[in-house]
Amino acid sequence: MAKTLDASPDQLQKITHGQETRVAARKKRLRAVKRWGWRIAGYVFFLLLWDVASGTLMSDRLLVPPAGVAREIGEIFQSGDLWMHLSSTLQKIGIGFTLAFFLGTTIGLLTQSRWWEAFFKDWVTSTMTTPGLVYALVVGVIFGFSPIGPIVAIVFASFSYVTVNVAEGIRALPKDLIDMSKAFRVSPGSRLRNVIFPHLAPYLFTGVRYGFSIAWKVTVLTEVFASNKGIGFIMRVEFQLFSMAGLLAWISIFFILMLFLEKGILQFIEQRFFRWRQEVKLA
Amino acid sequence: MADIRVEHLHKEFGTGVEKVVALDDVNLDVSGHVFVSVVGPSGCGKSTLLNVLTGIENPTRGKVEITHEGRDAFPGYVFQSPRLLPWRSVMDNLIFVHKDRSKETRERCRRYLGMVGLEDRGSKYPGELSGGMQQRVGIARAFSTEPDVLFMDEPFSHLDAITARSLRRELHDMWKATKKTVLFVTHDVGEAVELSNRIVVFAKGGTIKDDITVDLPFPRDPADQDVAIAKADVLRKFEELDLIAT
Structure with a gap:
């Protein structure tokens, strides 16, 4: 107390400000812990539900209990099949979505001209609304078991999500900020780095997120019909063997992988890129 | 410090029936360590003038030159x-x-x-x-x-009166300390009188109607009698020029 009284008004303000920041940080941490608690509770609840349902609502051969599926996952891990199928699927998605990203961005940039927009518009819309199953069937017939099939399907199914978002981002370019940088004679390169790209980043991000999730679905679907490798292929094999444990195990692996990509990678990038938004929200 | 020379400046937007004349034969000379305010009602082309001067917009006709010791001013x-x-x-x-x-x-x-x-x-x-x-x-x-010259486009119009007042003071001090040429657009006559040596009056249609010299010592307190009188004089001129909508 005596120490506080000795402080000048300026110092006093700093002290209280420091305390406020600490209190806010502690509250934030508590909220995060609480959220994790609920999230874990959700997992426990649904796993329990699954466990109870298996054997009571349904035969445990049709709905294999979590423990059985876990055992199966362990076996898949040990057999070495996991990496072969996973890498095959990931490779196709990696190549296919990279192509889709560049194609989508290019078309998005082109559609700023009204002529190119007229040229592409209906194609973008129709590729976006065509069900993934249609691509899977068509490339299956044309390319057979070749890995080119899924890649082509990915490009067709997902580029439009990037296109639409890029186009929207460019339509919303911050003219006032661009004028400002022109008035200050900022070079075009610096303008691109400091104004246009940071503005487009969230749009690109949304495009990638949607496009990527579509790419996953189409890849797996294509593999179910026409492939001899990959997660979709192995799911079909398990289906033909009526192996529910295997099917559920692969679904679980797929689920864990998606979760890792979403939480581990996409969210990490997002947090790095958009830190300014969080700081502003906290203020 | 810079020299601003504007000759027969004309700026139009759109074509045909949608044509809007923003600036019509504007002539203006500003040079040295001066604070010039451009005053006028909304939509009279004040901001367009600044945009043309800074190169954000190109003039339809006429000439704009902003130099500092013979070179392009920054x-x-x-x-x-x-x-x-x-x-x-x-x-x-x-x-x-x-x-x-x-x-x-x-x-x-x-x-x-x-x-x-x-x-x-x-x-x-x-x-x-x-x-x-x-x-x-x-x-x-x-x-x-x-910069050699500073353009300001109603910089305080979005702020509350108290903040605006303290910023006006800061601006004046900085102008005095750094000896800039300032062109300041505002629709607030009081603000113009408080800050500037010279007030250029714009009317609808983008023409200059008057050019007033404000010869009062700085710093100017808006509550000061001379400043209040000067403000009233400018407002009276507005009325004579029929700028105030009735």
Whole structure:
């Protein structure tokens, strides 16, 4: 107390400000812990539900209990099949979505001209609304078991999500900020780095997120019909063997992988890129 | 300091029936360490004049020359809204308008942030500051480039009266200390009288109607009698020119 009284008004303000920041940080941490608690509770609840349902609502051969599926996952891990199928699927998605990203961005940039927009518009819309199953069937017939099939399907199914978002981002370019940088004679390169790209980043991000999730679905679907490798292929094999444990195990692996990509990678990038938004929200 | 020469400047937007004349045969000469206000009703082409002067817009006809000792003058600009990059820190917003990120540049940016009283906010994002503080950053940004000429477009019109008043004082001090040529657009006659040596009056249709010299010592207190009288004089001229809508 005596120490506080000795402080000048300026110092006093700093002290209280420091305390406020600490209190806010502690509250934030508590909220995060609480959220994790609920999230874990959700997992426990649904796993329990699954466990109870298996054997009571349904035969445990049709709905294999979590423990059985876990055992199966362990076996898949040990057999070495996991990496072969996973890498095959990931490779196709990696190549296919990279192509889709560049194609989508290019078309998005082109559609700023009204002529190119007229040229592409209906194609973008129709590729976006065509069900993934249609691509899977068509490339299956044309390319057979070749890995080119899924890649082509990915490009067709997902580029439009990037296109639409890029186009929207460019339509919303911050003219006032661009004028400002022109008035200050900022070079075009610096303008691109400091104004246009940071503005487009969230749009690109949304495009990638949607496009990527579509790419996953189409890849797996294509593999179910026409492939001899990959997660979709192995799911079909398990289906033909009526192996529910295997099917559920692969679904679980797929689920864990998606979760890792979403939480581990996409969210990490997002947090790095958009830190300014969080700081502003906290203020 | 800079010399601004505007000759027979004409600016139109659109064509045919949608044609709008924003500036009509504008002639203006400004030079030296002066503070010139451009006053007029909304939509009379004041902002367009600044946009043409800074090169954001091209003139339809006529000539614009802004020189400093024979070469092209380097302009600074303070906008109506702060126009800061929301994804860059305050300090980086200042550095952004500089050609380099050298130590001298950083030092200079820090100094001008200090002049507007924000030396300890350099690492904040604009969204974390109040509207008045953001506008201060905009002013510091313009001054930090040490421009030959400073263009200001109603920079205080979005702020509350108290903040605007203290910023006007800061602006005056900075103008005096840095000896800039300032062209200041406003629709607030009181503000123009308080800050400027000269008031250029615009009317609808984008023409200059009057050019008034305000010969009062600085600093000017709006509550001061002479300042109040000068303001009343300018307003009376507005009425004579039929600028005030009835």
